[in-house]
Amino acid sequence: MKVLNRLLALAAALSLSAAVAQGAPPQSSFVLGMSAETATFYPPGTGGLFERNSFLQIFDSLMHREADGTVVPRIATAWEAVDATTWRFTIRQGVSFTNGEVLDATTVKESIDLYRAPESVVASRYRSIVDVVAVDDQTVEIHTSVPDPFLPNALTDNAFILPTKYLAEVGKEQFASKPIGSGPYLLSDWVRGDRIVFSANPDYWNGVAGIQQVVWRTIPEPSSRVAALQNGEVDLIWEIPAIQVPLLERTPGVQVQSGPSPRAVYIGLWPDSPVAGGEPLRDVRVRQALNYAVNRQAIVQALQRGYGTLISQPIPQPTYLGYDPSIEPYPYDPAKAKELLAEAGYPDGFTIELLATARYLTAEESQAVVADLAAVGVTVKLVEVEYGQFVTRLTQEKSQSPMYSLSIQGTQGVDAYEIYSIAIASTGTFNWNHYTNPAVDALVAQMASEFDDATRADLARQAAQLTHDDPPWIFLWNNSSIYGLKDVWQWQQRSDDLISVYEDVSW
């Protein structure tokens, strides 16, 4: 089985991690300027990106994905699929938490059980698990209800291993503010809303971090983040508005880094929406026409200053297994759009409602889309609402419009199957437009239990072509993640938008 190939050479991994640094770092502390902070240090109670990012500093998970995508062992030294529904993990010996509590197979079992409990916010990610068994001190077996090739992905930089004895003793509330982990850093100070201070774990099993202290400063206003970098107060800032990039490029001593974000932005198309006006979307030619009608390249160029890439299929990034690079994004072709609309019986266009929220589509972007659609005769009633309202309208469906702005981001972010299964398959929990394409459904069902990566990638590429031709969405773009960094450091951007200071920063 191909998965067996994933058994990793421990020696190689150890030499890779934490060994990049040479000599003393230029500063003893590394300051992150982030737009928000973690709400909690109780991992089963949250699924947020900022939370996961802060967990990465103080906890370990079974496996870890490095910036270049390589999966390396952490708490698990080896893992293999024993049979179709059993995964076996070998647990590293000699690891303890910073309070001295020993990390063994039981700790791992109890931790994973916390993530799949009904009160866990992330329980749905571990739905396939029926039982976690600590076979002995060093071995954990996870039994799944169906063959689950993706379980190791779900346990990589997720399902962080917690000191379950300490947790049982102090309870969730105290743990959430005074966490104990086994990771490269430990939490040493937290001024909520201002800064979190992490200091190097002096006993880290994987080698003590070269940078003594990591300070996570919360600077919600983008202009202030940029100013803080210009002023030398922070070392790395994230989420820079594209419009501020030229300013940083002129600032000596700092550099701008960017790359694809983990998100694909799109407009969902739902013919059967309870809000009237969606009927034309039943016709595939209409959905294609809408894709031809929007000048996405111009929008990315003008409103995102070029910091974005167009998407041609539901998969956010080319790094996903099963991404098909041969599929081109729909070109901007209003004449073709008009022609398709006329063929479908809408020579004079139609009127339709678009539900939008700034988190996915800024006011300028949605107005540009509306203008492009108007140019081919489609009159869009734009309804812009605050994010909380948007989610309520989307999930309760009664008031979901036939068109809505949204973005998709995998929770594991490595395998195309994940995106197809949640957002495209007719049973998908994130398929808010109830897209149904039996051929795609059949491919997704095959992928679900396909352990061979190459075969699965091939199935995903077939699904990519089918969804491109029978579009469930108006495919929009992937907005780049833009970061600013002080020149004294080197830092490798990750495809999942996380920042692991321990591994990704060098000098």
Next chain:
Amino acid sequence: MKPRFLVSRLAQAAFVLLGVSFTVFALSHLSGDPVSLMVGPTATQADIDALRRSMNLDRPFFSQYAAFLGGVLRGDFGTSLWQHQPAIGLVLERFPYTIQLAAAALLLALLVAVPLGILSAVFRNSFLDRLAIGTSLVGQSVPGFWLGLLLILLFSVTLRLLPTGGSGSLKHLILPAVTLASFTMGRIARLVRTNMLEVLGSDSLRTARAKGLREFTVVIKHGLRNAAIPIVTLIGLDASALLGGAVITETIFAWPGLGRLVVQAISQRDFPLVQAATLCIAVIVVGVNLLVDLSYSLLDPRVNA
């Protein structure tokens, strides 16, 4: 001061707080669902229902409200849905920052605005008057976010004298306090000027001058005291607004005050946190108003009925 006056004001205050608690509870529960904001794209309806049950959000509205009120009377405002901490603790943690910023801004505003207003009134229509009133108008009209960013550009990025934001030292307080003070400063200066002008021309001041008092005593002791009531009212209004958190200033300067906490709690539909914070802010507003009311009776003995 008559005790009846105090008792009736306290009773009114309690009634206002009860009203606030219900309004906030109802509005936040009507405005959306925290659970669907929390779960990821893989959650099914069954997952969402289980989570909602575990947070007691599936119970009928009035039973939730009754439980909330009961808790509040015991000092328990519930646990933040997102932060897993007692909501009241999270609010109280932010208060020192809000109080620091509000006090600094108000003090700065008063130190500048009151003398400026008085001087403008005394030297009415002089160059000084025009300059002072012009400046106040500008201070009052300039949007806080714009002024804040300009101050950062000048004092942090260009002159490198002050940090761009954060908290922890007096230096961190300067820029946000100036930004926040500018609006209040303009308002108070203009009000002091108007009221002083009125009082300075009054018969009582003419009498005071006729008695041969020094002009300084006339203006400050007789003039300012008689002009004080509207000024104190305005300061009270601004103080309670400042103590409720200054979202924009806090956001620009990454100041960990109450305003940002509340806005975040609202956008996440973190009901217990929204309720705890709004009730605390309501207590402050009601408390400051009470103090203002009481101060009237000190400033003007006729207000004692």
